[in-house]
Amino acid sequence: MAETVSGESKAEVKVYDSDEELAVALAKYTADLSEKFCKERDVFTVVVSGGSLIKSLRKLVEPPYIDSIDWSKWHVFWVDERVVPKDHPDSNYLLAYDGFLSKIPIPAGNVHAINDALSAEAAADDYETCLRHLVKSKILDISEESGFPKFDVMLLGMGPDGHVASLFPGHPLVHEKAKWVTFIKDSPKPPPNRITFTFPVINSSANIALAIVGAGKADVVHKSLGDDKSSDLLPVQMVSPEGELVWFLDKDAASKL
Numbered sequence: 001m002a003e004t005v006s007g008e009s010k011a012e013v014k015v016y017d018s019d020e021e022l023a024v025a026l027a028k029y030t031a032d033l034s035e036k037f038c039k040e041r042d043v044f045t046v047v048v049s050g051g052s053l054i055k056s057l058r059k060l061v062e063p064p065y066i067d068s069i070d071w072s073k074w075h076v077f078w079v080d081e082r083v084v085p086k087d088h089p090d091s092n093y094l095l096a097y098d099g100f101l102s103k104i105p106i107p108a109g110n111v112h113a114i115n116d117a118l119s120a121e122a123a124a125d126d127y128e129t130c131l132r133h134l135v136k137s138k139i140l141d142i143s144e145e146s147g148f149p150k151f152d153v154m155l156l157g158m159g160p161d162g163h164v165a166s167l168f169p170g171h172p173l174v175h176e177k178a179k180w181v182t183f184i185k186d187s188p189k190p191p192p193n194r195i196t197f198t199f200p201v202i203n204s205s206a207n208i209a210l211a212i213v214g215a216g217k218a219d220v221v222h223k224s225l226g227d228d229k230s231s232d233l234l235p236v237q238m239v240s241p242e243g244e245l246v247w248f249l250d251k252d253a254a255s256k257l
């Protein structure tokens with residue numbers, strides 16, 4: 001059973017008794033948004049992170065959703081990617097392919113992975129160009145508020161240090177204001193070379209789900225959702241979309257709230 005512990009902030013915080021219940025709820029959340037956006041826009045633009053998020057999406061590729069979702073309308077993107085070949089164990093594409101994409105009938109052309117033959121800098125430029133083409137072809141919305149691309153939903157995880165995407169605490173990239181996609185060559189978490197969406201893009205989203213499981217993240221969840229904003233904001237605390245933000249926590253991740 002989920003307990004909602006949202007306070008005055010516009011974020012909703014849902015706490016589940018187990019990561020299994022969290023996965024069931026995240027699948028329903030995603031399927032409901034898919035139905036809504038497929039009806040409204042005839043397309044559904046979904047951004048995923050790497051890491052534990054992909055495991056949390058496991059119920060989406062099981063009945064009833066595997067059969068009820070119109071996967072042909074989905075366009076899938078990565079909020080960040082490691083600059084490694086797509087068959088490398090560090091690849092976020094490979095993680096999503098194995099855990100999710102290989103199990104759904106999504107058209108290959110709707111899976112927007114990075115060009116893994118390029119350097120980090122060139123791969124970031126190339127991915128931004130890909131997004132700009134999709135805006136022109138009306139697959140991707142633009143936010144009237146910010147002028148940045150507006151994805152229908154971002155399904156994101158968070159690292160134990162409070163990083164989201166490849167935006168790390170104390171790194172200057174968290175302050176990027178102009179680029180849609182940027183690169184990092186000194187990621188504190190290996191591998192060092194990565195590309196990442198910037199905060200203006202993340203925060204233009206219509207919906208963001210932050211899925212966080214495990215006691216190892218309880219301290220940072222407590223800091224993020226607590227009242228003490230005296231120190232520098234963690235990247236996860238900078239997630240503040242135009243639309244709705246929902247935190248999906250299992251009881252271990254929520255244990256210090």
Ligand SMILES: O=C1O[C@H](COP(=O)(O)O)[C@@H](O)[C@H](O)[C@H]1O
Binds near residue numbers: 050080081082159189
């Ligand atoms: O390196 C990364 O880490 C974060 C968090 O991963 P998790 O396994 O602690 O959930 C992930 O969201 C990001 O996409 C990935 O590149």
